[in-house]
Amino acid sequence: MGGRVRGRARAFGPATVANLAAGFDVLGLAVEGLGDVVEAVRVPESGVRIAAIMGDDGRLPLDAPSNTAGVAAAEVLRAAGAGFGIELTIHKGLPLGSGLGSSAASAVAAAVATHALLPEPLPVETLVLACVEAEAVVSGRHADNVAPALLGGLVLVRSVEPLDLVRLPVPEALHLVVVTPEMSLPTREARAVLPSAVPLSTLVSATANLGALVAACHQGDLALLGRALVDPVAGPAREPLIPGSSLALAAAREAGALGAGISGAGPTLFALCTGERTASVGAAMIAAFAHAGLASRSFVAPAGGRGAHVLA
Amino acid sequence: MGGRVRGRARAFGPATVANLAAGFDVLGLAVEGLGDVVEAVRVPESGVRIAAIMGDDGRLPLDAPSNTAGVAAAEVLRAAGAGFGIELTIHKGLPLGSGLGSSAASAVAAAVATHALLPEPLPVETLVLACVEAEAVVSGRHADNVAPALLGGLVLVRSVEPLDLVRLPVPEALHLVVVTPEMSLPTREARAVLPSAVPLSTLVSATANLGALVAACHQGDLALLGRALVDPVAGPAREPLIPGSSLALAAAREAGALGAGISGAGPTLFALCTGERTASVGAAMIAAFAHAGLASRSFVAPAGGRGAHVLA
Numbered sequence: 001m002g003g004r005v006r007g008r009a010r011a012f013g014p015a016t017v018a019n020l021a022a023g024f025d026v027l028g029l030a031v032e033g034l035g036d037v038v039e040a041v042r043v044p045e046s047g048v049r050i051a052a053i054m055g056d057d058g059r060l061p062l063d064a065p066s067n068t069a070g071v072a073a074a075e076v077l078r079a080a081g082a083g084f085g086i087e088l089t090i091h092k093g094l095p096l097g098s099g100l101g102s103s104a105a106s107a108v109a110a111a112v113a114t115h116a117l118l119p120e121p122l123p124v125e126t127l128v129l130a131c132v133e134a135e136a137v138v139s140g141r142h143a144d145n146v147a148p149a150l151l152g153g154l155v156l157v158r159s160v161e162p163l164d165l166v167r168l169p170v171p172e173a174l175h176l177v178v179v180t181p182e183m184s185l186p187t188r189e190a191r192a193v194l195p196s197a198v199p200l201s202t203l204v205s206a207t208a209n210l211g212a213l214v215a216a217c218h219q220g221d222l223a224l225l226g227r228a229l230v231d232p233v234a235g236p237a238r239e240p241l242i243p244g245s246s247l248a249l250a251a252a253r254e255a256g257a258l259g260a261g262i263s264g265a266g267p268t269l270f271a272l273c274t275g276e277r278t279a280s281v282g283a284a285m286i287a288a289f290a291h292a293g294l295a296s297r298s299f300v301a302p303a304g305g306r307g308a309h310v311l312a
Numbered sequence: 313m314g315g316r317v318r319g320r321a322r323a324f325g326p327a328t329v330a331n332l333a334a335g336f337d338v339l340g341l342a343v344e345g346l347g348d349v350v351e352a353v354r355v356p357e358s359g360v361r362i363a364a365i366m367g368d369d370g371r372l373p374l375d376a377p378s379n380t381a382g383v384a385a386a387e388v389l390r391a392a393g394a395g396f397g398i399e400l401t402i403h404k405g406l407p408l409g410s411g412l413g414s415s416a417a418s419a420v421a422a423a424v425a426t427h428a429l430l431p432e433p434l435p436v437e438t439l440v441l442a443c444v445e446a447e448a449v450v451s452g453r454h455a456d457n458v459a460p461a462l463l464g465g466l467v468l469v470r471s472v473e474p475l476d477l478v479r480l481p482v483p484e485a486l487h488l489v490v491v492t493p494e495m496s497l498p499t500r501e502a503r504a505v506l507p508s509a510v511p512l513s514t515l516v517s518a519t520a521n522l523g524a525l526v527a528a529c530h531q532g533d534l535a536l537l538g539r540a541l542v543d544p545v546a547g548p549a550r551e552p553l554i555p556g557s558s559l560a561l562a563a564a565r566e567a568g569a570l571g572a573g574i575s576g577a578g579p580t581l582f583a584l585c586t587g588e589r590t591a592s593v594g595a596a597m598i599a600a601f602a603h604a605g606l607a608s609r610s611f612v613a614p615a616g617g618r619g620a621h622v623l624a
Contacts, residue, residue: 023523026520026523027519156523156527158520158523164539197510197512198509199508200506200509203514203518203545206518208468212470214526214530215530218526218530224470224476233515
């Protein structure tokens with residue numbers, strides 16, 4: 001209270017690698033330096049209005065209740081009992097439907113920008129839940145994009161309802177390479193190929209590898225991390241939808257990556273490696289996609305990216 | 313070499329809580345002070361002979377290739393290329409078919425006693441694999457009993473082939489209560505009720521909770537450990553086979569346990585709690601079984617039990 005209430009704030013919301021390895025729907029990693037920016041302006045009329053969206057080629061809805069940024073901002077205002085409204089301007093830095101958590105990045109940026117205009121701070125869990133509501137508009141109630149996008153780093157979602165998030169340590173040497181091929185893979189299509197049921201042996205493989213991955217992060221054991229970067233669930237179902245992906249994942253490992261997999265619902269692939277391998281890993285993955293006739297581009301960052309934050 | 317080669321050795325093999333929480337087939341915990349003792353005597357004739365078994369009411373086979381202790385000892389001799397044989401005497405401290413890893417306890421005790429008679433030590437992985445072979449004789453190729461029984465503490469089996477074990481830290485305050493009701497539940501019957509396939513949502517719940525359990529152990533976060541002690545896989549299928557088990561598991565939590573579940577294939581139940589709660593938790597579980605008409609007995613130990621070891 002008392003302090004000067006701001007009338008305008010800009011926030012950055014990072015890209016995220018969700019469905020990480022065996023962590024289907026439960027494990028996500030924030031990507032440092034890649035994401036969306038949302039500006040929020042306080043207005044007297046209640047509710048949320050989206051003034052403009054840049055960088056989406058007109059594909060995203062300006063109707064606030066249909067837009068994850070609009071929903072997230074509205075949920076934050078509602079949670080705070082705010083007596084004012086917000087006007088949003090969204091600058092898309094992320095391609096849509098690329099598997100990098102584009103809708104979550106806009107949602108968390110809008111939530112954090114809106115939050116910066118409140119007279120009193122809200123618990124971070126409230127912001128996560130606001131963004132879970134926003135994600136539900138486009139892709140179901142899951143938190144493995146919005147949780148790391150808000151908190152930063154590597155986050156395990158033990159439960160969405162009730163919300164129970166576990167921050168995991170990221171070994172310092174670890175770097176992230178993401179490679180996005182130029183193709184369209186709608187999340188709906190990527191979800192349609194998922195099995196509704198899996199053999200018990202797949203569950204055992206998933207729990208064994210996810211448990212080992214969590215242990216490897218705590219123990220700083222990169223060799224174990226590499227062995228545990230296995231996706232027995234979504235990967236085998238989705239690789240056929242992404243030409244060249246199996247080759248690119250194998251190429252990443254051959255070029256020295258500890259492991260690699262599909263980011264989110266794809267078509268972006270990720271690889272984890274030490275800093276000195278990022279260039280060769282990225283080049284190998286791009287070459288594999290080129291062999292399959294797909295142009296692609298890579299992005300490299302330290303693996304433990306910051307969460308959404310207000311920009312100066 | 314050169315050193316005095318022993319002609320006789322006795323080893324203790326602990327009970328284990330396998331299938332721990334969401335760690336079906338992948339997570340096991342050694343039980344301090346509860347287990348089997350096996351004596352191995354070096355004999356000139358090659359091969360393994362079982363001289364006697366005490367405490368099994370004559371139910372276990374004296375035929376060495378049909379007995380987990382016999383197979384484990386033979387595998388150790390084979391791995392070492394030993395030019396002598398072994399005569400085993402097995403003292404069963406564990407009830408058969410109770411879900412406490414009775415066959416694994418005998419196997420690891422036999423492996424460690426036999427190993428003590430070798431002129432040169434073998435890698436511990438070789439002993440684990442010898443015991444995996446032994447378990448395969450009675451209950452399939454899995455390592456979540458024999459790995460913690462040999463290594464001690466809490467062990468995650470990332471993979472059996474190739475063998476990849478991850479030791480997890482056990483929070484110091486953690487205690488274990490096991491309660492065994494007087495009933496027979498053959499492992500075959502307990503396996504028959506397992507689903508061959510599970511919904512994808514069950515897999516997500518299993519990975520989320522197992523990952524959180526591994527993180528909780530590393531972070532020493534007992535509250536998170538309690539929330540993560542969830543078994544979405546085998547528990548719901550097996551509780552109907554064990555009268556009073558659902559009540560006993562609920563009673564354990566009400567009496568202050570962080571969590572509770574079925575040990576191995578049952579009918580033994582386990583609970584994890586801090587030291588001052590062990591008495592009330594054990595009493596509550598015994599009372600719940602009594603309510604269902606079953607006598608039961610409890611055993612309490614610190615949660616990080618030692619692995620199999622040679623006795624003086």
